[in-house]
Amino acid sequence: MTTTRYTYYPGCSAKGVGRGFTESLDAVFEHLGAGLDELEDWNCCGATAWPSVDENQAFALSARNLALAEDAAPDGGPVDVLASCTGCYRALLKTEHMLGERGPVAAKVGGALAAIGLDYEGRARVRHPIDILVNEIGLDAISQAVVRPLTGLKVACYYGCLLVRPFATFDDQYNPTSMDRLVEAVGAEPIEWPLKTRCCGGSCYCGGPVIGAMPEATMQLSYALLREATKRGADMIATICPLCQFNLEGFQDRMSRRFGRPLDVPAVFISQILGIAMGIDEGKLGIRRLLRWRLPEREPAAEREPAAVGAPAPAEGGGHARA
Amino acid sequence: MPASHPVCEDRRYIPKARDMRTNGSRKKWRPVKDQSKFEAQLDPGFAAEIAAEVPGGELLHQCIQCGTCSSACPVSAYMDLTPRRLIAMTRAGARDDVLHSVSPWVCTTCYACTVECPKRIPITDIMHALRRISLREKTYPRRFTTPVMTKAFVDMIHDRGRSTESWISMKLYLRTNPAQLIKNASIGQRLMRQGRLGLKRESIHERGKLRAMLKAVAS
Numbered sequence: 001m002t003t004t005r006y007t008y009y010p011g012c013s014a015k016g017v018g019r020g021f022t023e024s025l026d027a028v029f030e031h032l033g034a035g036l037d038e039l040e041d042w043n044c045c046g047a048t049a050w051p052s053v054d055e056n057q058a059f060a061l062s063a064r065n066l067a068l069a070e071d072a073a074p075d076g077g078p079v080d081v082l083a084s085c086t087g088c089y090r091a092l093l094k095t096e097h098m099l100g101e102r103g104p105v106a107a108k109v110g111g112a113l114a115a116i117g118l119d120y121e122g123r124a125r126v127r128h129p130i131d132i133l134v135n136e137i138g139l140d141a142i143s144q145a146v147v148r149p150l151t152g153l154k155v156a157c158y159y160g161c162l163l164v165r166p167f168a169t170f171d172d173q174y175n176p177t178s179m180d181r182l183v184e185a186v187g188a189e190p191i192e193w194p195l196k197t198r199c200c201g202g203s204c205y206c207g208g209p210v211i212g213a214m215p216e217a218t219m220q221l222s223y224a225l226l227r228e229a230t231k232r233g234a235d236m237i238a239t240i241c242p243l244c245q246f247n248l249e250g251f252q253d254r255m256s257r258r259f260g261r262p263l264d265v266p267a268v269f270i271s272q273i274l275g276i277a278m279g280i281d282e283g284k285l286g287i288r289r290l291l292r293w294r295l296p297e298r299e300p301a302a303e304r305e306p307a308a309v310g311a312p313a314p315a316e317g318g319g320h321a322r323a
Numbered sequence: 324m325p326a327s328h329p330v331c332e333d334r335r336y337i338p339k340a341r342d343m344r345t346n347g348s349r350k351k352w353r354p355v356k357d358q359s360k361f362e363a364q365l366d367p368g369f370a371a372e373i374a375a376e377v378p379g380g381e382l383l384h385q386c387i388q389c390g391t392c393s394s395a396c397p398v399s400a401y402m403d404l405t406p407r408r409l410i411a412m413t414r415a416g417a418r419d420d421v422l423h424s425v426s427p428w429v430c431t432t433c434y435a436c437t438v439e440c441p442k443r444i445p446i447t448d449i450m451h452a453l454r455r456i457s458l459r460e461k462t463y464p465r466r467f468t469t470p471v472m473t474k475a476f477v478d479m480i481h482d483r484g485r486s487t488e489s490w491i492s493m494k495l496y497l498r499t500n501p502a503q504l505i506k507n508a509s510i511g512q513r514l515m516r517q518g519r520l521g522l523k524r525e526s527i528h529e530r531g532k533l534r535a536m537l538k539a540v541a542s
Contacts, residue, residue, distance in 0.1 A: 012485050012486040012487075012488070012525065013488070015525070016487070016488045016519065016520065016521070016525075017488055017514065017519045017520060018519075019518065019519050020519075041527050041528050041529060042485075042527070043480070043484040043485060043527050043533055044480045044484060044485050044486050046480065047476065047486075048432045049472070049473040049476040049477055049480075050477060050480070051451045051455075052451050052454035052455060052458070052473050053454075053455065053458060053473065053474075053477050054455070054541060054542055055451065055455070055542070056540045056541070056542045057537050057540055057541060057542075059540075060536055060537060060539075060540040061480070061533075061537075064533070064536060108540055109540055111539065111540075112536045112537075112539035112540035113536065115535060115536060115539045116529075116532040116533075116535055116536045117532075161431075161433035161434060161435065162433070162434065165433065165434035165435065165437070165438050166434040166437050166438060166447070173438060198397060198435075199397040199398075199431050199433035199435065201397070201398075201431060202431075214398075214401070214429065214468065214469075216401070217398050217401050217429065217431075221397055221398070250510060251510075288517065289517045289518060289519055291513065291517075
């Protein structure tokens with residue numbers, strides 16, 4: 001297995017409230033013989049707030065990151081920039097498209113970059129870590145690395161809005177499957193559900209990790225997701241965005257009170273599920289940073305001896321009773 | 324398993340526009356005071372203004388009013404003007420009503436409408452454009468949270484280059500509804516114990532250069 005290093009753009013959330021995402025991605029990529037190098041001196045992508053104030057400045061913010069990524073790899077080939085937060089992914093991807101079209105805005109942004117001594121040649125390719133895991137590292141390599149198959153674990157894969165919208169780059173726009181395939185590769189069972197790409201309301205509190213802007217709307221949107229996943233028997237929800245993850249895990253008590261139905265589904269990052277299956281130490285995966293976490297106790301299916309990863313937290317007898 | 328309809332099953336919880344309070348405060352959001360009633364109040368150039376602001380915005384004129392955007396929108400129930408109405412009113416030139424509307428600020432920018440639109444109208448980008456214009460002309464809903472947060476966020480990135488979530492949320496609460504600060508203190512504390520929420524302000528090294536770049540590109 002050759003070692004490939006990727007340039008990694010974490011974004012503010014994946015370094016803050018979604019710190020576990022960066023940690024677990026790092027560990028999983030390392031385990032699979034690849035590596036993530038954090039982009040030096042990256043700045044915020046502008047999220048959804050900058051385009052509401054000045055779109056050109058929003059493009060310039062992302063363009064600076066892309067230019068820095070190019071500088072970090074001076075050998076002339078295309079540079080893969082991995083953006084884990086789907087908000088950042090969309091912002092950087094949109095900028096990549098815009099700069100690729102070479103219109104008047106691109107010229108203006110290029111001029112502003114030149115003013116601070118940066119130059120963007122168009123070599124950066126914005127990609128999501130899931131894309132790399134499925135399409136470059138490959139599902140075979142991932143299943144070979146599994147030491148503790150998560151047989152019987154039912155996972156609801158939640159893709160969120162911005163991974164496949166507005167650009168569907170590596171997956172289907174209406175029914176994305178890459179995360180489901182990853183979950184299958186580690187022996188767990190992805191559940192079929194229709195809310196894979198429905199908005200969780202995370203951007204209602206963009207930038208603020210505590211339920212903020214529109215509590216009513218956010219709770220309603222997340223509740224629909226959590227309730228649907230629970231109804232279909234999911235043991236956990238796998239996410240790929242720090243905002244979605246926090247939004248889904250953080251307010252379950254409040255939603256239970258508000259909507260009068262008990263909710264208790266851990267929302268974790270897909271990389272944490274992969275890491276657990278690969279027997280990586282929990283400390284490296286940021287499991288302790290989750291507000292809820294448990295693996296359901298099912299029949300012990302692990303033929304190979306699992307690494308020092310005991311099932312933490314008293315499991316509540318597996319699947320969820322239908323309310 | 325038979326596919327059941329994925330909505331909240333209890334009718335009680337179907338959201339109403341009147342739930343859309345400013346950050347849970349008692350003050351309710353009031354819709355536009357003086358709705359345009361006469362043709363003389365309309366601004367026929369408004370659609371062209373939007374079309375100039377958004378790439379692909381001229382597709383606005385091809386809208387067939389099918390309502391797919393409104394049904395795809397996860398938060399249209401909270402809007403005073405649904406996306407379909409917003410597009411129709413923009414096209415008709417109801418500039419004042421559209422710019423005073425809360426809808427662009429409720430939009431979560433999930434791009435569901437853009438993807439579903441049979442005429443490929445970039446509705447989400449139009450929402451962004453409406454936000455820009457209403458910020459410029461100061462017609463945005465004053466005590467509503469999203470504009471406050473947008474400004475706090477933008478100021479922070481302008482100064483530091485990165486956002487610090489704890490500061491953003493504290494600023495937001497202090498400026499809109501300080502009671503939320505107390506209500507959310509417990510979850511904030513839990514996150515701090517887990518190392519997910521720090522009070523240390525994040526920053527990049529080349530802050531001066533970033534500001535210079537932003538100044539050079541400002542439109």
